[in-house]
Amino acid sequence: MDIQALKLELVGALVNTNDATVLTKVKRLLELLRAKSPGGRDEHEEELIAASAIFEASAYGDEEPDISGLVLKEPNPDYGK
Numbered sequence: 001m002d003i004q005a006l007k008l009e010l011v012g013a014l015v016n017t018n019d020a021t022v023l024t025k026v027k028r029l030l031e032l033l034r035a036k037s038p039g040g041r042d043e044h045e046e047e048l049i050a051a052s053a054i055f056e057a058s059a060y061g062d063e064e065p066d067i068s069g070l071v072l073k074e075p076n077p078d079y080g081k
Contacts, residue, residue, distance in 0.1 A: 025054045 017023060029050040 022054060025050060029054060 014023065014026065029047065032047045032050055
């Protein structure tokens, strides 16, 4: 993995983001990662929650339809294989 390329990609994504909520959550995630104590399960769970909140906030735009009530008619038999 090229660390410099990853850093540039992340910096570019942050520079192009104007969403204060996403930026605040990224900052909080970085703070949690830096303050992490070895073996702290609660902190690890908090990190995962912070990371999922970041991706949740940026995964869907306001113009996308609400699919929270979507029900599958047929389950996919190959899911998870």
